[in-house]
Amino acid sequence: MTEEINDAAPLDAVVIGAGFAGLYMLYRLREQGFSVHGFEQGDGVGGTWYWNRYPGARCDSEIMYYSYSFLPDLEQEWPLKERYPGQPEILRYLEHVADRLDLRKDFTFGAKVTAIEYDEATGRWTVRTEQGQTATARYVVTAVGCLSTANRPDFAGADSFQGVSLHTGRWPHEPVDFTGKRVGIIGTGASGIQAIPVIAEQAGHLTVFQRTAQFTIPAENKPLDQHFVAMWKQNYREWRRRTRQSAGGAPVSRSTVSALEVPEDKRRAIYEGAWGAGGFTFTFGTFGDLLVDEQANKTAADFVRSKIDEIVSDPEVADMLKPTAFPFGTKRLPLDTNYYETFNRPNVDLVDLRRTPLEEITPTGIRTSGGQYDLDMIVYATGFDALTGPLQALGIRGKRGRSLAEAWAEGPRTYLGLAVPGFPNLFTITGPGSPSVLSNMPVSIEQHVEWIGDCLAWLRDRALGGIEATESATVAWTEHVQEVANLTLYPKAASWYMGANIPGKPRLFLPYIGGLDNYGRKCDEVAGNGYEGFELSSAHAVAS
Numbered sequence: 316m317t318e319e320i321n322d323a324a325p326l327d328a329v330v331i332g333a334g335f336a337g338l339y340m341l342y343r344l345r346e347q348g349f350s351v352h353g354f355e356q357g358d359g360v361g362g363t364w365y366w367n368r369y370p371g372a373r374c375d376s377e378i379m380y381y382s383y384s385f386l387p388d389l390e391q392e393w394p395l396k397e398r399y400p401g402q403p404e405i406l407r408y409l410e411h412v413a414d415r416l417d418l419r420k421d422f423t424f425g426a427k428v429t430a431i432e433y434d435e436a437t438g439r440w441t442v443r444t445e446q447g448q449t450a451t452a453r454y455v456v457t458a459v460g461c462l463s464t465a466n467r468p469d470f471a472g473a474d475s476f477q478g479v480s481l482h483t484g485r486w487p488h489e490p491v492d493f494t495g496k497r498v499g500i501i502g503t504g505a506s507g508i509q510a511i512p513v514i515a516e517q518a519g520h521l522t523v524f525q526r527t528a529q530f531t532i533p534a535e536n537k538p539l540d541q542h543f544v545a546m547w548k549q550n551y552r553e554w555r556r557r558t559r560q561s562a563g564g565a566p567v568s569r570s571t572v573s574a575l576e577v578p579e580d581k582r583r584a585i586y587e588g589a590w591g592a593g594g595f596t597f598t599f600g601t602f603g604d605l606l607v608d609e610q611a612n613k614t615a616a617d618f619v620r621s622k623i624d625e626i627v628s629d630p631e632v633a634d635m636l637k638p639t640a641f642p643f644g645t646k647r648l649p650l651d652t653n654y655y656e657t658f659n660r661p662n663v664d665l666v667d668l669r670r671t672p673l674e675e676i677t678p679t680g681i682r683t684s685g686g687q688y689d690l691d692m693i694v695y696a697t698g699f700d701a702l703t704g705p706l707q708a709l710g711i712r713g714k715r716g717r718s719l720a721e722a723w724a725e726g727p728r729t730y731l732g733l734a735v736p737g738f739p740n741l742f743t744i745t746g747p748g749s750p751s752v753l754s755n756m757p758v759s760i761e762q763h764v765e766w767i768g769d770c771l772a773w774l775r776d777r778a779l780g781g782i783e784a785t786e787s788a789t790v791a792w793t794e795h796v797q798e799v800a801n802l803t804l805y806p807k808a809a810s811w812y813m814g815a816n817i818p819g820k821p822r823l824f825l826p827y828i829g830g831l832d833n834y835g836r837k838c839d840e841v842a843g844n845g846y847e848g849f850e851l852s853s854a855h856a857v858a859s
């Protein structure tokens with residue numbers, strides 16, 4: 316049955332997604348006087364934090380800046396208890412925001428958008444959901460996240476498994492009990508690295524199936540000193556300002572010293588200090604050239620490998636855990652709690668899928684070339700079709716019925732990660748080509764939401780009805796995104812940043828690595844110059 320969300324008049328905007336981005340976008344547009352409706356696939360708000368409920372799920376941005384800055388009263392009220400907020404706490408925060416701002420009434424939940432089609436004659440988009448809702452609107456803003464389309468590798472026999480299969484990115488809402496169970500986990504990215512120590516504590520036996528050893532740094536999560544919290548809260552506005560003007564959306568200092576400039580003993584002491592402090596200080600606060608100079612990078616990689624030797628008691632297991640396939644930090648660096656230590660537990664085994672490849676999933680477990688592993692449960696921690704996957708799943712068709720998948724057949728082409736030529740009046744919050752996943756997400760999200768809100772208000776003030784990225788601005792930006800990435804070591808890793816985790820996906824560096832500060836300035840400049848690089852039209856101007 317079809318349910319029309321709007322009657323005769325089209326909405327000003329449809330927002331898709333009710334995570335950090337969608338909630339703020341809907342609120343912002345509503346406050347600006349636009350008519351707006353949201354669709355969310357999940358049954359509740361939260362986005363990433365709604366779906367990723369796996370054991371150990373925790374953010375690795377510190378809690379002081381993993382929140383909205385546009386709610387100064389809430390930032391004073393919200394308790395800051397632990398250095399890194401866990402999934403339940405972040406979900407509670409977003410649920411609170413949704414209630415406080417009365418946002419739920421403007422969303423349809425449990426509504427999976429499967430088609431978004433542009434009608435050139437009317438200049439309107441029609442949005443349809445799998446559940447039969449439709450809405451027409453002048454503007455569509457996608458707020459679907461960068462890591463929301465689960466990657467389920469095509470393992471032979473996966474459907475034959477008679478035990479329980481789970482994906483970290485689509486975790487059930489009811490508690491999962493591992494007690495006494497034989498559990499296998501495939502994948503050792505950030506999700507696997509967080510889940511493994513927690514599952515190991517509960518399971519009868521845990522077998523970790525690792526294809527590529529990953530670098531990880533201790534998070535050093537801990538309760539926050541409340542004197543520190545009080546001081547932080549007194550200066551919150553200033554911290555927010557610094558956060559917004561930083562390269563990564565976090566008020567942390569970045570070293571400009573080369574790792575090759577300092578003698579070895581001093582360098583090791585600096586790495587030790589950062590290892591003990593926990594968090595991304597190791598990558599950014601130690602030396603300035605770890606991600607641009609191979610020799611400098613090797614010093615950090617060697618240090619982490621030496622820590623693995625120190626921590627893991629079985630030398631053979633330690634060797635298997637040592638990353639060698641890519642430079643340190645060029646795959647998204649996870650932060651962990653007791654990851655390497657977990658391999659000293661008697662109930663944990665590591666299987667190296669490079670030595671003994673996974674051949675098939677069987678009704679009773681996993682078979683590799685080294686033998687059969689009988690299991691009661693399989694956890695897929697196999698990641699996501701990052702950045703492009705969530706957008707392509709929406710069934711977007713722009714001018715002349717061209718799909719986004721066709722437009723991006725050779726990789727995503729965007730202007731500022733915000734807009735795509737041929738798809739007028741469509742905005743993609745934290746889309747490919749924007750800093751997104753290389754920054755602290757709420758900060759990037761707020762910058763995009765505010766830019767989009769301001770843009771729509773600007774168009775309305777001038778009775779303009781259409782905005783579309785030009786081909787030339789898009790080509791220039793897309794090339795720039797690659798050029799900047801190529802100044803770093805990141806493209807040397809077969810990572811999801813490069814689309815390399817999805818068979819057949821074009822290999823391009825997906826996010827913009829030039830820094831949120833530079834990026835924000837560029838966006839402001841574009842707006843200040845009358846939305847330079849966009850074609851504006853008065854056709855179908857907003858009446859109000």
Ligand code: N01
Binds near residue numbers: 373375752
């Ligand atoms: O996914 P991943 P993730 N056979 O793609 C393996 C964010 N995040 O969900 O490296 C065997 O990183 C794959 O192996 P390989 C964060 O940005 C944030 O862990 O491709 N193995 C890899 O080990 C993060 O980077 C937080 O060889 C296969 C793993 O599965 C991003 O989400 C927490 C395979 C996938 O790792 C994604 O992390 C969690 C196959 N066919 C996540 N296919 C925090 O904020 C894949 N793998 C803390």
